[in-house]
Amino acid sequence: MIISRRSVMLGAGAVGAGAALGLEVPAAPVEERPAEWRPVLFTTEAKVRRARRRVDQRLAPFHGAWLRTKDAADAALGRTYVPEQLAHHEAWFSLAKSHAQDVRSLALAYRITDEERYADKAREILRLWAADALEAPYPGQQEPHSAGLVLGRVLPIFADGHALVWDETPPGERDLIRRWFAHMITPIRRSLEIWESGTITEPVRYEPPWLDRQYFNNHLGAQNLGFLAIGLATGDHRLVQEAVQHPENPRDLKELIDGVIIMPRDFGSGGPGDVWWKDVTLTQGAPAPEAGEIWDRYRTAAGKGLHYAHIHFRFLVLQAELLKNNRLGRDWFAYTGPNGENLELPFTFYSEFLLTGNSNARTGYYWRSSVDYGLLPLYEIAHREYPGNADVRRLLESFDRVAFDSQTFGWTLLLTDGEDDLAIAPHPYPSRDETSWTFDRDDDLENWTIRNAQVTVRDGALHVAITRSDPGIVSPDLLGLSSSEYRAVEITVRNHTTDPQVQVFFISDDDPTYSASKSVTATMSTGDSDFHTYRIDLGGNPGWTGRIRQLRIDPGTGLEPGTVSFDSVRFV
Known part of the structure; x- marks a missing residue:
């Protein structure tokens, strides 16, 4: 029974x-x-x-x-x-x-x-x-x-x-x-x-x-x-x-x-x-x-x-x-x-x-x-x-x-x-006060993490070796950036592949799950020998509201092998 x-x-x-x-x-x-x-x-x-x-x-x-x-x-x-x-x-x-x-x-x-x-x-x-x-x-x-x-x-x-x-x-x-x-x-x-x-x-x-x-x-x-x-x-x-x-x-x-x-x-x-x-x-x-x-x-x-x-x-x-x-x-x-x-x-x-x-x-x-x-x-x-x-x-x-x-x-x-004897925090989390990363120190990822790729930090850049599908680099978590103050991300990059696509994802305090709906796709030049700077507008995405928690940048689809190097990433 x-x-x-x-x-x-x-x-x-x-x-x-x-x-x-x-x-x-x-x-x-x-x-x-x-x-x-x-x-x-x-x-x-x-x-x-x-x-x-x-x-x-x-x-x-x-x-x-x-x-x-x-x-x-x-x-x-x-x-x-x-x-x-x-x-x-x-x-x-x-x-x-x-x-x-x-x-x-x-x-x-x-x-x-x-x-x-x-x-x-x-x-x-x-x-x-x-x-x-x-x-x-x-x-x-x-x-x-x-x-x-x-x-x-x-x-x-x-x-x-x-x-x-x-x-x-x-x-x-x-x-x-x-x-x-x-x-x-x-x-x-x-x-x-x-x-x-x-x-x-x-x-x-x-x-x-x-x-x-x-x-x-x-x-x-x-x-x-x-x-x-x-x-x-x-x-x-x-x-x-x-x-x-x-x-x-x-x-x-x-x-x-x-x-x-x-x-x-x-x-x-x-x-x-x-x-x-x-x-x-x-x-x-x-x-x-x-x-x-x-x-x-x-x-x-x-x-x-x-x-x-x-x-x-x-x-x-x-x-x-x-x-x-x-x-x-x-x-x-x-x-x-x-x-x-x-x-x-x-x-x-x-x-x-x-x-x-x-x-x-x-x-x-x-x-x-x-x-x-x-x-x-x-x-x-x-x-x-x-x-x-x-x-x-x-x-x-x-x-x-x-x-x-x-x-x-x-x-x-x-x-x-959870216990009920704790004070409620005045903010969702302490602000990191980080808006830019320059990768100037060898081997220092500056708290970025990597997905489906191999990376090195050398000579003032983060180098992403693409050998698998869906590669990406992920920013530090809990950035706590104001979506009204920062509306775009600026990347300085050298794309030594034949794939022109770069897709930028983001998550917020209110929606902490990555999805295609919270992303913007842009086009890079290919086969680069020099670095180029691209400003990618994120503020036009409907999900760009409240406090921005984290960023993910996918350089290419992974179908074209090669190396993409990031000299810097900045919120602007």
């Missing part, structure tokens, strides 16, 4: 996996529970009740997050969803993540409004993905060592949406989705095996162990997140235990926290048997790590040291959150490792980069990196867990907390997890 959500008193909670799986559960207040177990991932019944109360009372800033969530759910109602188990892991991730976030928005909208159309659409998307995945080769098979990276990030989102509409889902449908999740264990495990002892040859050759001694690469955190989420979603006791702490899993959560979070006492010799093998701190004289940095700091190529550090830290936080929501074993937010490792330290360390927008902060190690604001929404969890941390509080009180989490939660995190 299916128990309708409306037939269960709102005060009731769901049975967590700790009790359902028979694992050790610390003493905690026991919530009133419905007769039927449901899986719990990111969104507990207590969080649903709090979200409903905030919506009913129109409490700021939480009601703003609800309006955004409802907008996303309403948009999803009118979409047609076509799952596809794409062979390239990044292409699959882009498609699956957007669909998974829609499922969560729909499911939470249902739980707040009791409107069954939201639950019906969420279930429809889940059924489509489950059926397609069970009939097709696993996603990301083109690069099997990367399949676990994307499966581990997307399946928890799908699973949380499924859990929220569990009571409205018939048993046969539940079983279909359970089989889908369980089916994905194999490709994740294959990824882990390749990382631990395999060899890959494309696009670069990496040999064992750990693919050229990348002992704590972010792929490993994502794989374990996938194991944990699947175990909780399907009631697989052994898989949950394997992910948390198990001698047969060399990268379980305990091993990851102890190894991924850097402490001064961790520092070794940099020799082949050391976890600091090839670290530039030892080989090139870079600044030594500080307590709380993330192991992926070394990945400074293409300006992404901060990005990779942030996403791996996210994977640790999400695993701790899943286990806490299930009251399963120890509280990993309170755990301290053998050398002092704990989850509060990275929140503190990386807060300065987010607050200042300066990648040269602290020791200056990340000066080649772009400041990545993707971690910012997770500071809602940080404040809940570490309410006395002044750096966390200052960061949250400096930004509009109604923020879109592009990696996991969409618009929902503030509504379900």
